[in-house]
Amino acid sequence: MGGRRASIARLLIVLWTLVILAFLYLPMISVVLASFTKKRYFSFPITAWDTVWYEKALESLSVRNIIATSLSVAVMVTAFSVVLGFCSALAFARYDWKGRKQFQKMILLPIFFPQAVLGLALLLWFTNIGIVTSWKTAVFAHMVWIVPIVTLIMSIQVYSFDPALEEAAFDLGASRRQVLKEITLPILAPGIVSGAIFAFLLSWGNFPLSLFSTGADQTVPEWLYAKMVMGYTPLVPTLGSLTMGGAAVVVVLVLIGFQIRRMRQR
Amino acid sequence: MAEAMAGPTSPPWHAKAGAWLRQPGVLAALPTTLFLSIGFAGPLVIVLVYSFMPPRTFSMFQAPTLVNFVSVVTDSYYISFFWSLGLSTVTVVLLLLVCYPIAYGMAKLFGRWANLVTVLVALPLLISENIRLFGWVLFLLKNGILDGSLQALFGLTIPSLVYSVPAIVLGLTYVYLPFMLFPLVIGLSMVPQSLKEAAADLGATRLQIFREVEMPLAMPGILIGAMLTFILTLGSLAESKILGGQAVVMIADDIESAFTYAQNWPKGAVLSVLLIVFSGVLVFFLFRRIDLDRIIGRR
Numbered sequence: 001m002g003g004r005r006a007s008i009a010r011l012l013i014v015l016w017t018l019v020i021l022a023f024l025y026l027p028m029i030s031v032v033l034a035s036f037t038k039k040r041y042f043s044f045p046i047t048a049w050d051t052v053w054y055e056k057a058l059e060s061l062s063v064r065n066i067i068a069t070s071l072s073v074a075v076m077v078t079a080f081s082v083v084l085g086f087c088s089a090l091a092f093a094r095y096d097w098k099g100r101k102q103f104q105k106m107i108l109l110p111i112f113f114p115q116a117v118l119g120l121a122l123l124l125w126f127t128n129i130g131i132v133t134s135w136k137t138a139v140f141a142h143m144v145w146i147v148p149i150v151t152l153i154m155s156i157q158v159y160s161f162d163p164a165l166e167e168a169a170f171d172l173g174a175s176r177r178q179v180l181k182e183i184t185l186p187i188l189a190p191g192i193v194s195g196a197i198f199a200f201l202l203s204w205g206n207f208p209l210s211l212f213s214t215g216a217d218q219t220v221p222e223w224l225y226a227k228m229v230m231g232y233t234p235l236v237p238t239l240g241s242l243t244m245g246g247a248a249v250v251v252v253l254v255l256i257g258f259q260i261r262r263m264r265q266r
Numbered sequence: 267m268a269e270a271m272a273g274p275t276s277p278p279w280h281a282k283a284g285a286w287l288r289q290p291g292v293l294a295a296l297p298t299t300l301f302l303s304i305g306f307a308g309p310l311v312i313v314l315v316y317s318f319m320p321p322r323t324f325s326m327f328q329a330p331t332l333v334n335f336v337s338v339v340t341d342s343y344y345i346s347f348f349w350s351l352g353l354s355t356v357t358v359v360l361l362l363l364v365c366y367p368i369a370y371g372m373a374k375l376f377g378r379w380a381n382l383v384t385v386l387v388a389l390p391l392l393i394s395e396n397i398r399l400f401g402w403v404l405f406l407l408k409n410g411i412l413d414g415s416l417q418a419l420f421g422l423t424i425p426s427l428v429y430s431v432p433a434i435v436l437g438l439t440y441v442y443l444p445f446m447l448f449p450l451v452i453g454l455s456m457v458p459q460s461l462k463e464a465a466a467d468l469g470a471t472r473l474q475i476f477r478e479v480e481m482p483l484a485m486p487g488i489l490i491g492a493m494l495t496f497i498l499t500l501g502s503l504a505e506s507k508i509l510g511g512q513a514v515v516m517i518a519d520d521i522e523s524a525f526t527y528a529q530n531w532p533k534g535a536v537l538s539v540l541l542i543v544f545s546g547v548l549v550f551f552l553f554r555r556i557d558l559d560r561i562i563g564r565r
Contacts, residue, residue, distance in 0.1 A: 017383060
Protein backbone atom coordinates (compact mmCIF):
# COMPACT_ATOMS: atom_id res chain seq x y z
CA MET A 1 0.00 0.00 0.00
CA GLY A 2 0.95 3.69 -0.07
CA GLY A 3 1.64 3.80 3.67
CA ARG A 4 5.17 2.45 3.39
CA ARG A 5 6.09 4.76 0.55
CA ALA A 6 4.63 7.70 2.46
CA SER A 7 6.71 6.91 5.53
CA ILE A 8 9.89 6.63 3.45
CA ALA A 9 9.07 10.00 1.87
CA ARG A 10 8.51 11.44 5.34
CA LEU A 11 11.86 10.13 6.55
CA LEU A 12 13.63 11.58 3.51
CA ILE A 13 12.03 14.98 4.12
CA VAL A 14 13.11 14.96 7.77
CA LEU A 15 16.67 13.99 6.82
CA TRP A 16 16.82 16.65 4.12
CA THR A 17 15.61 19.28 6.60
CA LEU A 18 18.34 18.30 9.05
CA VAL A 19 20.97 18.47 6.29
CA ILE A 20 19.87 21.96 5.31
CA LEU A 21 19.80 23.12 8.93
CA ALA A 22 23.38 21.89 9.30
CA PHE A 23 24.20 23.73 6.06
CA LEU A 24 22.78 26.94 7.55
CA TYR A 25 24.93 26.77 10.66
CA LEU A 26 28.12 25.41 9.08
CA PRO A 27 29.70 28.77 8.19
CA MET A 28 28.94 30.21 11.61
CA ILE A 29 30.63 27.27 13.28
CA SER A 30 33.60 27.85 10.96
CA VAL A 31 33.86 31.46 12.11
CA VAL A 32 33.77 30.50 15.78
CA LEU A 33 36.43 27.83 15.25
CA ALA A 34 38.66 30.30 13.44
CA SER A 35 38.31 32.86 16.22
CA PHE A 36 40.04 30.57 18.72
CA THR A 37 43.13 29.97 16.66
CA LYS A 38 46.43 31.46 17.77
CA LYS A 39 48.08 31.76 14.39
CA ARG A 40 47.81 34.89 12.32
CA TYR A 41 46.51 33.03 9.27
CA PHE A 42 43.83 30.41 9.62
CA SER A 43 44.52 26.80 8.79
CA PHE A 44 42.67 23.67 9.81
CA PRO A 45 42.98 21.47 11.88
CA ILE A 46 43.77 24.08 14.49
CA THR A 47 47.07 23.26 16.19
CA ALA A 48 47.25 26.08 18.72
CA TRP A 49 44.08 27.21 20.46
CA ASP A 50 44.03 30.59 22.10
CA THR A 51 41.78 33.43 23.17
CA VAL A 52 44.44 36.06 22.52
CA TRP A 53 42.39 37.69 19.72
CA TYR A 54 39.43 38.15 22.02
CA GLU A 55 41.63 40.06 24.46
CA LYS A 56 42.99 42.17 21.61
CA ALA A 57 39.49 42.84 20.27
CA LEU A 58 38.17 43.94 23.64
CA GLU A 59 41.18 46.21 24.23
CA SER A 60 41.12 47.80 20.78
CA LEU A 61 39.82 51.35 20.72
CA SER A 62 38.76 51.20 17.07
CA VAL A 63 36.74 48.05 17.76
CA ARG A 64 35.00 49.81 20.65
CA ASN A 65 34.29 52.75 18.36
CA ILE A 66 32.65 50.75 15.62
CA ILE A 67 30.62 48.77 18.13
CA ALA A 68 29.40 52.06 19.65
CA THR A 69 28.44 53.33 16.17
CA SER A 70 26.59 50.12 15.31
CA LEU A 71 24.75 50.19 18.64
CA SER A 72 23.69 53.83 18.26
CA VAL A 73 22.35 53.17 14.78
CA ALA A 74 20.50 50.02 15.84
CA VAL A 75 18.93 51.63 18.93
CA MET A 76 17.70 54.67 17.01
CA VAL A 77 16.38 52.53 14.16
CA THR A 78 14.52 50.33 16.63
CA ALA A 79 12.91 53.26 18.45
CA PHE A 80 11.68 55.02 15.30
CA SER A 81 10.71 51.85 13.42
CA VAL A 82 8.56 50.52 16.25
CA VAL A 83 6.52 53.73 16.38
CA LEU A 84 6.12 54.03 12.60
CA GLY A 85 5.62 50.28 12.21
CA PHE A 86 2.91 50.19 14.87
CA CYS A 87 0.88 52.90 13.14
CA SER A 88 1.27 51.37 9.73
CA ALA A 89 0.48 47.85 10.98
CA LEU A 90 -2.86 49.21 12.20
CA ALA A 91 -3.47 50.74 8.78
CA PHE A 92 -2.26 47.51 7.15
CA ALA A 93 -4.33 44.99 9.06
CA ARG A 94 -6.74 46.56 11.56
CA TYR A 95 -8.78 49.25 9.83
CA ASP A 96 -10.84 49.01 6.71
CA TRP A 97 -10.30 52.06 4.56
CA LYS A 98 -10.30 52.99 0.92
CA GLY A 99 -6.74 52.72 -0.36
CA ARG A 100 -5.67 49.98 2.04
CA LYS A 101 -4.77 47.49 -0.71
CA GLN A 102 -2.56 50.09 -2.38
CA PHE A 103 -1.00 50.94 0.98
CA GLN A 104 -0.18 47.27 1.63
CA LYS A 105 1.62 47.01 -1.69
CA MET A 106 3.49 50.27 -1.15
CA ILE A 107 4.76 48.92 2.17
CA LEU A 108 6.16 45.87 0.40
CA LEU A 109 8.02 47.80 -2.30
CA PRO A 110 11.19 48.61 -0.30
CA ILE A 111 11.46 44.93 0.69
CA PHE A 112 11.17 43.82 -2.94
CA PHE A 113 14.03 46.08 -3.87
CA PRO A 114 17.78 45.50 -4.25
CA GLN A 115 19.30 46.93 -1.10
CA ALA A 116 22.61 48.02 -2.58
CA VAL A 117 20.76 50.11 -5.16
CA LEU A 118 18.59 51.58 -2.41
CA GLY A 119 21.73 52.49 -0.46
CA LEU A 120 23.26 54.26 -3.45
CA ALA A 121 20.01 56.03 -4.29
CA LEU A 122 19.89 57.31 -0.72
CA LEU A 123 23.51 58.45 -0.94
CA LEU A 124 22.69 60.47 -4.08
CA TRP A 125 19.61 61.84 -2.35
CA PHE A 126 21.52 62.97 0.77
CA THR A 127 24.33 64.47 -1.32
CA ASN A 128 21.92 66.40 -3.50
CA ILE A 129 19.90 67.90 -0.69
CA GLY A 130 23.13 68.84 1.04
CA ILE A 131 23.18 66.46 4.01
CA VAL A 132 26.61 65.15 5.03
CA THR A 133 26.37 61.40 5.53
CA SER A 134 27.17 60.01 8.98
CA TRP A 135 25.70 57.39 11.30
CA LYS A 136 22.56 59.54 11.53
CA THR A 137 21.86 59.24 7.81
CA ALA A 138 22.45 55.49 8.20
CA VAL A 139 19.57 55.43 10.70
CA PHE A 140 17.33 56.97 8.06
CA ALA A 141 18.58 54.58 5.37
CA HIS A 142 18.06 51.49 7.53
CA MET A 143 14.54 52.63 8.35
CA VAL A 144 13.50 52.72 4.69
CA TRP A 145 14.04 48.96 4.66
CA ILE A 146 13.24 48.07 8.28
CA VAL A 147 9.98 50.01 8.82
CA PRO A 148 8.21 47.87 6.16
CA ILE A 149 9.55 44.66 7.71
CA VAL A 150 8.46 45.72 11.20
CA THR A 151 5.05 46.62 9.75
CA LEU A 152 4.67 43.12 8.31
CA ILE A 153 5.74 41.42 11.53
CA MET A 154 3.37 43.50 13.64
CA SER A 155 0.55 43.03 11.11
CA ILE A 156 0.57 39.30 11.74
CA GLN A 157 -0.31 40.00 15.38
CA VAL A 158 -2.79 42.74 14.45
CA TYR A 159 -4.70 40.40 12.14
CA SER A 160 -5.43 38.10 15.06
CA PHE A 161 -6.61 41.01 17.21
CA ASP A 162 -10.37 41.11 17.75
CA PRO A 163 -11.63 44.73 17.46
CA ALA A 164 -14.70 43.73 19.50
CA LEU A 165 -12.49 43.83 22.62
CA GLU A 166 -11.81 47.53 22.08
CA GLU A 167 -15.47 48.23 21.41
CA ALA A 168 -16.49 46.39 24.57
CA ALA A 169 -14.10 48.55 26.60
CA PHE A 170 -15.52 51.71 25.02
CA ASP A 171 -19.04 50.54 25.83
CA LEU A 172 -18.00 50.03 29.45
CA GLY A 173 -16.96 53.68 29.56
CA ALA A 174 -13.19 53.48 29.02
CA SER A 175 -11.49 56.53 27.50
CA ARG A 176 -9.44 56.34 24.28
CA ARG A 177 -6.19 56.39 26.29
CA GLN A 178 -7.38 53.72 28.69
CA VAL A 179 -8.34 51.42 25.83
CA LEU A 180 -4.93 51.88 24.21
CA LYS A 181 -3.11 51.29 27.50
CA GLU A 182 -5.23 48.49 28.93
CA ILE A 183 -6.45 46.62 25.85
CA THR A 184 -4.68 47.36 22.57
CA LEU A 185 -1.04 47.56 23.69
CA PRO A 186 -1.02 44.51 26.02
CA ILE A 187 -2.67 42.32 23.38
CA LEU A 188 -0.36 43.50 20.63
CA ALA A 189 2.75 43.40 22.89
CA PRO A 190 4.26 40.18 21.49
CA GLY A 191 4.06 41.61 17.96
CA ILE A 192 5.64 44.86 19.12
CA VAL A 193 8.47 43.03 20.89
CA SER A 194 9.14 40.78 17.88
CA GLY A 195 9.13 43.83 15.63
CA ALA A 196 11.59 45.61 17.90
CA ILE A 197 13.96 42.62 18.04
CA PHE A 198 13.94 42.25 14.28
CA ALA A 199 14.47 45.99 13.83
CA PHE A 200 17.44 45.97 16.19
CA LEU A 201 19.18 42.90 14.84
CA LEU A 202 18.53 43.63 11.16
CA SER A 203 19.97 47.09 11.62
CA TRP A 204 22.91 45.71 13.63
CA GLY A 205 23.74 43.24 10.86
CA ASN A 206 22.96 45.35 7.81
CA PHE A 207 25.72 45.84 5.32
CA PRO A 208 24.52 47.09 1.89
CA LEU A 209 22.66 50.10 3.26
CA SER A 210 25.37 51.04 5.75
CA LEU A 211 28.08 50.82 3.11
CA PHE A 212 26.71 53.85 1.28
CA SER A 213 25.02 55.82 4.01
CA THR A 214 27.43 56.05 6.95
CA GLY A 215 29.94 58.45 5.42
CA ALA A 216 33.06 58.62 7.59
CA ASP A 217 31.53 56.52 10.36
CA GLN A 218 31.84 52.76 10.22
CA THR A 219 29.53 50.01 11.49
CA VAL A 220 30.65 46.51 12.45
CA PRO A 221 29.61 44.81 9.17
CA GLU A 222 31.37 47.51 7.16
CA TRP A 223 34.54 47.14 9.18
CA LEU A 224 34.47 43.37 8.79
CA TYR A 225 33.93 43.71 5.06
CA ALA A 226 36.81 46.17 4.67
CA LYS A 227 39.12 43.80 6.54
CA MET A 228 37.96 40.75 4.56
CA VAL A 229 38.50 42.35 1.18
CA MET A 230 41.79 44.04 2.02
CA GLY A 231 44.04 43.86 5.05
CA TYR A 232 42.87 40.69 6.76
CA THR A 233 43.31 40.56 10.52
CA PRO A 234 42.44 37.64 12.84
CA LEU A 235 40.12 40.09 14.58
CA VAL A 236 37.61 39.41 11.76
CA PRO A 237 36.47 35.98 13.01
CA THR A 238 36.81 37.21 16.59
CA LEU A 239 34.54 40.20 16.17
CA GLY A 240 32.24 38.05 14.02
CA SER A 241 31.92 35.54 16.84
CA LEU A 242 31.35 38.28 19.39
CA THR A 243 28.46 39.75 17.41
CA MET A 244 26.97 36.29 16.87
CA GLY A 245 27.20 35.68 20.61
CA GLY A 246 25.51 39.01 21.29
CA ALA A 247 22.66 38.24 18.90
CA ALA A 248 22.25 34.77 20.42
CA VAL A 249 22.00 36.25 23.94
CA VAL A 250 19.33 38.75 22.80
CA VAL A 251 17.27 36.02 21.12
CA VAL A 252 17.52 33.62 24.06
CA LEU A 253 16.47 36.35 26.52
CA VAL A 254 13.47 37.20 24.38
CA LEU A 255 12.41 33.57 24.00
CA ILE A 256 12.67 33.14 27.79
CA GLY A 257 10.61 36.30 28.24
CA PHE A 258 7.87 34.97 25.95
CA GLN A 259 7.90 31.65 27.81
CA ILE A 260 7.47 33.38 31.19
CA ARG A 261 4.61 35.46 29.80
CA ARG A 262 2.90 32.36 28.49
CA MET A 263 3.27 30.56 31.84
CA ARG A 264 1.89 33.56 33.74
CA GLN A 265 -1.17 33.70 31.51
CA ARG A 266 -2.09 30.11 32.30
CA MET B 267 -23.27 67.24 -15.77
CA ALA B 268 -21.74 65.00 -13.15
CA GLU B 269 -22.79 67.39 -10.41
CA ALA B 270 -26.36 67.51 -11.65
CA MET B 271 -26.49 63.72 -11.76
CA ALA B 272 -25.10 63.36 -8.25
CA GLY B 273 -28.00 65.45 -6.99
CA PRO B 274 -28.17 68.21 -4.40
CA THR B 275 -27.52 65.91 -1.39
CA SER B 276 -24.05 64.83 -2.60
CA PRO B 277 -21.32 66.58 -0.55
CA PRO B 278 -18.67 68.65 -2.36
CA TRP B 279 -15.32 67.02 -3.14
CA HIS B 280 -13.38 68.69 -0.32
CA ALA B 281 -15.88 67.42 2.24
CA LYS B 282 -15.48 63.92 0.79
CA ALA B 283 -11.69 64.22 0.93
CA GLY B 284 -11.98 65.50 4.50
CA ALA B 285 -14.13 62.54 5.49
CA TRP B 286 -11.67 60.15 3.83
CA LEU B 287 -8.77 61.76 5.68
CA ARG B 288 -10.50 61.45 9.05
CA GLN B 289 -10.73 57.66 8.82
CA PRO B 290 -8.50 56.04 11.48
CA GLY B 291 -6.85 53.83 8.83
CA VAL B 292 -5.79 56.84 6.78
CA LEU B 293 -4.39 58.61 9.83
CA ALA B 294 -2.45 55.49 10.85
CA ALA B 295 -1.06 55.11 7.33
CA LEU B 296 0.02 58.72 7.06
CA PRO B 297 3.38 58.78 8.94
CA THR B 298 4.85 55.80 7.09
CA THR B 299 3.51 56.99 3.75
CA LEU B 300 5.20 60.35 4.27
CA PHE B 301 8.40 58.68 5.41
CA LEU B 302 8.53 56.37 2.39
CA SER B 303 7.82 59.23 -0.01
CA ILE B 304 10.88 61.03 1.34
CA GLY B 305 13.07 57.98 1.94
CA PHE B 306 12.12 55.74 -0.98
CA ALA B 307 10.33 57.59 -3.79
CA GLY B 308 12.58 60.66 -3.55
CA PRO B 309 15.88 58.80 -3.98
CA LEU B 310 14.46 56.81 -6.90
CA VAL B 311 13.54 60.02 -8.71
CA ILE B 312 17.08 61.36 -8.18
CA VAL B 313 18.58 58.18 -9.64
CA LEU B 314 16.27 58.47 -12.63
CA VAL B 315 17.30 62.11 -13.18
CA TYR B 316 21.02 61.23 -12.97
CA SER B 317 20.66 58.53 -15.61
CA PHE B 318 19.87 61.31 -18.10
CA MET B 319 22.88 63.46 -17.17
CA PRO B 320 26.07 63.55 -19.28
CA PRO B 321 28.73 61.01 -18.16
CA ARG B 322 31.02 61.98 -15.27
CA THR B 323 28.94 64.90 -14.07
CA PHE B 324 28.05 65.50 -10.45
CA SER B 325 25.08 67.79 -10.79
CA MET B 326 21.46 67.24 -11.71
CA PHE B 327 21.01 70.42 -13.70
CA GLN B 328 22.79 69.64 -16.98
CA ALA B 329 20.97 69.30 -20.27
CA PRO B 330 19.45 65.80 -20.29
CA THR B 331 20.92 63.27 -22.70
CA LEU B 332 20.41 59.63 -23.66
CA VAL B 333 24.17 58.94 -23.92
CA ASN B 334 24.19 56.63 -20.90
CA PHE B 335 21.38 54.50 -22.24
CA VAL B 336 23.25 54.13 -25.52
CA SER B 337 26.38 53.18 -23.57
CA VAL B 338 24.55 50.27 -21.97
CA VAL B 339 24.80 48.59 -25.37
CA THR B 340 27.84 50.20 -26.99
CA ASP B 341 30.18 50.20 -23.96
CA SER B 342 29.02 46.74 -22.83
CA TYR B 343 27.57 47.92 -19.53
CA TYR B 344 25.11 45.09 -19.99
CA ILE B 345 27.64 42.30 -19.33
CA SER B 346 27.36 42.53 -15.54
CA PHE B 347 23.57 42.72 -15.89
CA PHE B 348 23.49 39.42 -17.79
CA TRP B 349 25.83 37.75 -15.32
CA SER B 350 23.48 38.79 -12.54
CA LEU B 351 20.42 37.56 -14.45
CA GLY B 352 22.07 34.19 -15.05
CA LEU B 353 23.27 33.72 -11.49
CA SER B 354 19.91 34.82 -10.07
CA THR B 355 18.02 32.38 -12.28
CA VAL B 356 20.25 29.48 -11.26
CA THR B 357 19.93 30.45 -7.60
CA VAL B 358 16.13 30.67 -7.72
CA VAL B 359 15.83 27.25 -9.39
CA LEU B 360 18.19 25.71 -6.83
CA LEU B 361 16.30 27.33 -3.98
CA LEU B 362 12.96 26.01 -5.25
CA LEU B 363 14.36 22.48 -5.38
CA VAL B 364 16.06 22.74 -1.98
CA CYS B 365 13.21 24.43 -0.13
CA TYR B 366 10.12 22.72 -1.53
CA PRO B 367 10.48 19.46 0.43
CA ILE B 368 11.30 21.36 3.64
CA ALA B 369 8.38 23.71 3.16
CA TYR B 370 6.12 20.74 2.55
CA GLY B 371 7.40 19.13 5.74
CA MET B 372 6.89 22.32 7.72
CA ALA B 373 3.38 22.88 6.39
CA LYS B 374 2.10 19.30 6.55
CA LEU B 375 4.31 16.86 8.45
CA PHE B 376 6.30 18.35 11.29
CA GLY B 377 3.40 19.49 13.49
CA ARG B 378 4.70 21.45 16.46
CA TRP B 379 8.32 20.82 15.41
CA ALA B 380 7.67 23.19 12.52
CA ASN B 381 7.95 26.13 14.95
CA LEU B 382 11.42 25.03 15.99
CA VAL B 383 12.50 24.69 12.35
CA THR B 384 11.11 28.20 11.70
CA VAL B 385 13.16 29.67 14.55
CA LEU B 386 16.31 27.80 13.50
CA VAL B 387 16.00 28.99 9.89
CA ALA B 388 15.21 32.59 10.92
CA LEU B 389 18.06 32.98 13.43
CA PRO B 390 20.90 33.22 10.89
CA LEU B 391 19.03 36.15 9.29
CA LEU B 392 19.91 38.14 12.37
CA ILE B 393 23.65 37.70 11.82
CA SER B 394 25.28 39.96 9.27
CA GLU B 395 25.58 38.19 5.93
CA ASN B 396 29.21 39.28 5.73
CA ILE B 397 30.11 37.15 8.71
CA ARG B 398 28.25 34.13 7.39
CA LEU B 399 29.79 34.44 3.94
CA PHE B 400 33.19 34.77 5.53
CA GLY B 401 32.46 31.49 7.31
CA TRP B 402 32.10 29.86 3.88
CA VAL B 403 35.45 31.30 2.85
CA LEU B 404 37.04 29.73 5.94
CA PHE B 405 35.30 26.45 5.15
CA LEU B 406 36.22 26.24 1.46
CA LEU B 407 39.66 27.85 1.49
CA LYS B 408 42.88 25.97 0.75
CA ASN B 409 43.91 24.65 4.20
CA GLY B 410 40.41 25.64 5.30
CA ILE B 411 38.06 23.47 7.28
CA LEU B 412 36.95 21.18 4.44
CA ASP B 413 40.39 20.83 2.88
CA GLY B 414 42.10 20.45 6.28
CA SER B 415 39.65 17.78 7.44
CA LEU B 416 40.01 15.79 4.23
CA GLN B 417 43.79 15.96 4.55
CA ALA B 418 43.76 14.88 8.17
CA LEU B 419 41.21 12.09 7.70
CA PHE B 420 41.90 10.68 4.25
CA GLY B 421 45.11 12.34 3.10
CA LEU B 422 43.24 13.95 0.22
CA THR B 423 44.08 17.42 -1.00
CA ILE B 424 41.58 19.48 -2.92
CA PRO B 425 42.10 22.77 -4.70
CA SER B 426 40.66 25.92 -3.16
CA LEU B 427 36.94 26.00 -3.90
CA VAL B 428 36.48 29.63 -3.07
CA TYR B 429 36.69 32.61 -5.49
CA SER B 430 34.77 30.93 -8.32
CA VAL B 431 31.33 31.15 -9.91
CA PRO B 432 29.97 28.06 -8.11
CA ALA B 433 31.11 29.60 -4.82
CA ILE B 434 29.02 32.69 -5.60
CA VAL B 435 25.98 30.53 -6.35
CA LEU B 436 26.54 28.69 -3.07
CA GLY B 437 26.70 32.01 -1.21
CA LEU B 438 23.54 33.32 -2.87
CA THR B 439 21.64 30.09 -2.23
CA TYR B 440 22.80 30.13 1.36
CA VAL B 441 21.98 33.75 2.16
CA TYR B 442 18.56 33.88 0.51
CA LEU B 443 17.26 30.46 1.56
CA PRO B 444 14.87 31.77 4.26
CA PHE B 445 13.36 34.24 1.78
CA MET B 446 12.30 31.30 -0.39
CA LEU B 447 11.42 28.90 2.39
CA PHE B 448 8.97 31.03 4.41
CA PRO B 449 6.77 32.13 1.48
CA LEU B 450 6.68 28.50 0.30
CA VAL B 451 5.53 27.36 3.74
CA ILE B 452 2.76 29.96 3.72
CA GLY B 453 1.78 28.94 0.19
CA LEU B 454 1.70 25.21 0.95
CA SER B 455 -0.25 25.64 4.17
CA MET B 456 -2.96 27.30 2.06
CA VAL B 457 -3.58 23.91 0.36
CA PRO B 458 -6.32 22.03 2.24
CA GLN B 459 -5.42 18.39 2.89
CA SER B 460 -9.03 17.35 2.23
CA LEU B 461 -8.81 18.63 -1.33
CA LYS B 462 -5.80 16.43 -2.05
CA GLU B 463 -7.51 13.44 -0.50
CA ALA B 464 -10.60 14.09 -2.57
CA ALA B 465 -8.46 14.20 -5.71
CA ALA B 466 -6.83 10.91 -4.70
CA ASP B 467 -10.24 9.32 -4.07
CA LEU B 468 -11.30 10.37 -7.55
CA GLY B 469 -8.33 8.45 -8.92
CA ALA B 470 -5.75 11.19 -9.51
CA THR B 471 -2.12 10.06 -9.54
CA ARG B 472 0.50 11.69 -7.27
CA LEU B 473 1.83 13.74 -10.16
CA GLN B 474 -1.68 14.85 -11.11
CA ILE B 475 -2.42 15.91 -7.53
CA PHE B 476 0.83 17.85 -7.43
CA ARG B 477 0.24 19.56 -10.75
CA GLU B 478 -3.50 20.16 -10.64
CA VAL B 479 -4.19 20.72 -6.94
CA GLU B 480 -1.11 21.51 -4.87
CA MET B 481 0.83 23.74 -7.28
CA PRO B 482 -2.04 26.07 -8.31
CA LEU B 483 -3.22 26.56 -4.71
CA ALA B 484 0.30 27.12 -3.38
CA MET B 485 1.13 29.43 -6.31
CA PRO B 486 0.93 32.76 -4.41
CA GLY B 487 3.59 31.53 -1.97
CA ILE B 488 5.74 30.05 -4.73
CA LEU B 489 5.54 33.27 -6.72
CA ILE B 490 6.37 35.49 -3.75
CA GLY B 491 9.34 33.29 -2.82
CA ALA B 492 10.67 33.12 -6.37
CA MET B 493 10.25 36.85 -7.05
CA LEU B 494 11.68 37.92 -3.73
CA THR B 495 14.79 35.76 -4.03
CA PHE B 496 15.21 36.65 -7.70
CA ILE B 497 15.14 40.37 -7.04
CA LEU B 498 17.31 40.18 -3.94
CA THR B 499 19.97 38.04 -5.64
CA LEU B 500 19.85 40.31 -8.68
CA GLY B 501 20.90 43.23 -6.49
CA SER B 502 23.32 41.32 -4.27
CA LEU B 503 26.70 42.82 -3.56
CA ALA B 504 28.56 40.99 -0.81
CA GLU B 505 28.31 37.42 -2.19
CA SER B 506 30.27 38.02 -5.37
CA LYS B 507 32.84 40.19 -3.58
CA ILE B 508 33.51 37.93 -0.61
CA LEU B 509 33.08 34.47 -2.18
CA GLY B 510 33.69 35.36 -5.81
CA GLY B 511 36.90 37.34 -5.56
CA GLN B 512 37.51 38.56 -9.09
CA ALA B 513 35.62 35.68 -10.77
CA VAL B 514 32.62 37.71 -11.93
CA VAL B 515 31.44 41.30 -11.72
CA MET B 516 27.73 41.36 -10.86
CA ILE B 517 25.59 44.38 -11.60
CA ALA B 518 25.53 45.69 -8.03
CA ASP B 519 29.37 45.59 -7.96
CA ASP B 520 29.41 47.43 -11.24
CA ILE B 521 27.03 50.06 -9.92
CA GLU B 522 29.05 50.45 -6.74
CA SER B 523 32.35 50.92 -8.55
CA ALA B 524 30.74 53.38 -10.97
CA PHE B 525 29.76 55.52 -7.98
CA THR B 526 33.01 55.08 -6.06
CA TYR B 527 36.30 54.35 -7.91
CA ALA B 528 35.19 55.31 -11.39
CA GLN B 529 33.38 58.46 -10.20
CA ASN B 530 30.88 58.11 -13.03
CA TRP B 531 27.55 58.70 -11.31
CA PRO B 532 25.44 58.72 -14.49
CA LYS B 533 26.78 55.28 -15.41
CA GLY B 534 25.86 53.94 -11.98
CA ALA B 535 22.49 55.62 -12.27
CA VAL B 536 21.68 54.10 -15.66
CA LEU B 537 22.59 50.61 -14.42
CA SER B 538 20.45 51.19 -11.33
CA VAL B 539 17.53 52.27 -13.52
CA LEU B 540 17.95 49.09 -15.55
CA LEU B 541 17.78 47.03 -12.37
CA ILE B 542 14.89 49.04 -10.91
CA VAL B 543 12.78 48.84 -14.07
CA PHE B 544 13.41 45.13 -14.43
CA SER B 545 12.52 44.36 -10.80
CA GLY B 546 9.63 46.82 -10.93
CA VAL B 547 7.99 45.03 -13.85
CA LEU B 548 8.30 41.68 -12.06
CA VAL B 549 6.85 43.11 -8.84
CA PHE B 550 4.01 44.74 -10.75
CA PHE B 551 2.90 41.43 -12.24
CA LEU B 552 3.36 39.69 -8.91
CA PHE B 553 1.26 42.22 -7.01
CA ARG B 554 -1.58 41.88 -9.47
CA ARG B 555 -1.85 38.21 -8.62
CA ILE B 556 -1.69 38.17 -4.84
CA ASP B 557 -4.01 39.21 -2.02
CA LEU B 558 -2.00 40.09 1.09
CA ASP B 559 -4.92 39.87 3.50
CA ARG B 560 -5.33 36.24 2.59
CA ILE B 561 -1.64 35.38 2.69
CA ILE B 562 -0.55 37.14 5.88
CA GLY B 563 -3.80 37.30 7.79
CA ARG B 564 -5.18 33.92 6.70
CA ARG B 565 -8.61 35.50 6.65
